[in-house]
Amino acid sequence: MSVLQEISQNVRNIKQLEYAALARRATQIQKELSQGVRKPYKELTDVCWGDPHSLGVKPLTFVRQVLAACVYPELMSSHKLPLDVRQRAQWLLGKCEGGSIGSYPASAGIPEIIQRMSKSIARRDGGVPCNPENVFISPGSQWSLTNIIHVLVNDEAPLRTGILIPVPCHVTTITSITSLGAAVVPYFLSEEHGWALQVEELQRALESAKGGCNPIALYVINPGNPAGYVQSRKSIQEVIRFASEKRLVLLADEVYQDCVYGKNSEFVSYKKVLAEMGPPFSDTVELASFHSVSKGFMGECGLRGGYVELVNLDPNVVNYISNLNYDTTSVLAQFALDLMMNPPRPGDPSYPLYNQQTQDIKNMLVQNVKMAHEVVNSLPGLSCQPVEGGAFVFPRVLLPPRAIQKAKEEGMQPDTFYCMRLLEETGVLITPGCEYRQKEGTYHIRFCIMASQDTINKALKHLATFHTKFMKDFS
Numbered sequence: 321m322s323v324l325q326e327i328s329q330n331v332r333n334i335k336q337l338e339y340a341a342l343a344r345r346a347t348q349i350q351k352e353l354s355q356g357v358r359k360p361y362k363e364l365t366d367v368c369w370g371d372p373h374s375l376g377v378k379p380l381t382f383v384r385q386v387l388a389a390c391v392y393p394e395l396m397s398s399h400k401l402p403l404d405v406r407q408r409a410q411w412l413l414g415k416c417e418g419g420s421i422g423s424y425p426a427s428a429g430i431p432e433i434i435q436r437m438s439k440s441i442a443r444r445d446g447g448v449p450c451n452p453e454n455v456f457i458s459p460g461s462q463w464s465l466t467n468i469i470h471v472l473v474n475d476e477a478p479l480r481t482g483i484l485i486p487v488p489c490h491v492t493t494i495t496s497i498t499s500l501g502a503a504v505v506p507y508f509l510s511e512e513h514g515w516a517l518q519v520e521e522l523q524r525a526l527e528s529a530k531g532g533c534n535p536i537a538l539y540v541i542n543p544g545n546p547a548g549y550v551q552s553r554k555s556i557q558e559v560i561r562f563a564s565e566k567r568l569v570l571l572a573d574e575v576y577q578d579c580v581y582g583k584n585s586e587f588v589s590y591k592k593v594l595a596e597m598g599p600p601f602s603d604t605v606e607l608a609s610f611h612s613v614s615k616g617f618m619g620e621c622g623l624r625g626g627y628v629e630l631v632n633l634d635p636n637v638v639n640y641i642s643n644l645n646y647d648t649t650s651v652l653a654q655f656a657l658d659l660m661m662n663p664p665r666p667g668d669p670s671y672p673l674y675n676q677q678t679q680d681i682k683n684m685l686v687q688n689v690k691m692a693h694e695v696v697n698s699l700p701g702l703s704c705q706p707v708e709g710g711a712f713v714f715p716r717v718l719l720p721p722r723a724i725q726k727a728k729e730e731g732m733q734p735d736t737f738y739c740m741r742l743l744e745e746t747g748v749l750i751t752p753g754c755e756y757r758q759k760e761g762t763y764h765i766r767f768c769i770m771a772s773q774d775t776i777n778k779a780l781k782h783l784a785t786f787h788t789k790f791m792k793d794f795s
């Protein structure tokens with residue numbers, strides 16, 4: 321097989337994303353609307369992705385003021401900017417050659433920023449030390465994750481490298497794993513138990529991989545995407561014990577760590593729990609923890625900034641990974657990381673507004689989740705587990721057999737068919753559960769709730785009307 325044939329084979333092996341057909345149709349509809357084609361709606365309501373600013377969430381003033389002053393330092397002479405904004409911008413620019421964001425940053429990232437990030441990680445974890453040499457910044461957490469998977473994959477071994485993934489799972493991770501030639505080993509989260517991660521299921525998944533691939537890593541998402549669970553400390557301890565016993569590298573995707581709103585839930589990092597468990601776990605279990613400026617209250621997806629912290633990895637591996645990170649992260653993304661991890665504190669001039677804005681976003685999320693939960697659970701054939709964190713809801717749809725049959729006839733997965741109909745009839749764009757994998761015979765939909773209340777209100781109103789009609793039409 322030629323190299324090109326091999327590449328094209330690999331590309332075919334990557335499952336065609338179900339969303340592609342929906343996105344194509346949405347683009348056509350957009351065009352039709354702009355050409356004046358009459359439809360029961362005037363515009364699309366796209367609540368597919370965790371991209372808060374595109375969904376009407378406002379950027380944080382402190383973040384944008386500091387970045388603006390860094391891009392255009394003349395602004396610093398204006399007293400319109402609060403003192404701490406000017407001081408922070410001055411400090412950040414002081415770390416750039418020639419005091420300009422236009423000069424090349426240090427290849428591995430600006431050392432002072434990485435040091436401050438590691439202090440912030442240690443603060444988050446109640447004083448568990450964080451070595452700046454183990455923190456690697458990147459153009460987004462997904463970039464870091466893909467790199468780590470790349471390092472883990474052994475192309476030359478007789479068995480393919482396997483990575484345990486939750487089902488449902490963040491879709492881009494599945495794509496990263498398969499495109500790097502590794503095998504996904506699915507473990508199913510228990511929907512009936514609020515999408516709980518159960519160790520017996522990890523055990524089953526590992527057994528199922530025997531002979532098919534060589535599982536070497538366990539990927540977890542906490543808080544969850546698409547199913548908004550938040551793992552308890554006890555659950556994390558169980559996962560760590562399992563990883564230790566089975567010698568699996570833990571890949572902890574913790575990008576939604578600031579988005580926890582369940583009444584009895586709190587975010588505790590894998591790193592903190594690992595440290596609390598003490599030896600032998602704390603000094604043997606290999607952990608990579610990911611975070612990002614895309615999520616949380618900043619929602620600065622477009623700036624492309626993230627990082628990974630590595631714990632207990634072999635120094636040679638760490639060294640290799642550090643080389644992969646050379647010259648990758650833009651100066652503004654590095655600044656954004658500094659701002660996310662070192663926000664204004666009480667007493668700082670920017671604190672009152674920053675506090676107000678982050679509180680408003682938190683309240684908006686709580687309100688959106690409440691509304692989504694109420695509306696979804698009031699509709700026969702739709703049900704949603706409690707959502708405790710993250711940016712999405714992932715309700716289950718009990719599709720009537722006639723709808724499933726019709727989907728088959730149209731060559732679509734049943735939940736894609738449901739989403740396509742919703743798009744066609746209401747202009748609301750959401751994603752089908754099959755995109756994230758799901759238990760056979762179950763169907764789900766996912767939509768983002770990190771959006772303005774108006775956007776969510778509108779999407780829910782359309783969903784309720786559509787769903788009632790759909791169920792009637794197909795029952």
Ligand SMILES: Cc1ncc(COP(=O)(O)O)c(C=O)c1O
Pocket residue numbers: 370459460461462463490541545573575611612613614621625626
């Ligand atoms: C669980 C999870 N991890 C990672 C990412 C990607 O983050 P980034 O923008 O930092 O690459 C997302 C984005 O939706 C996500 O949901």
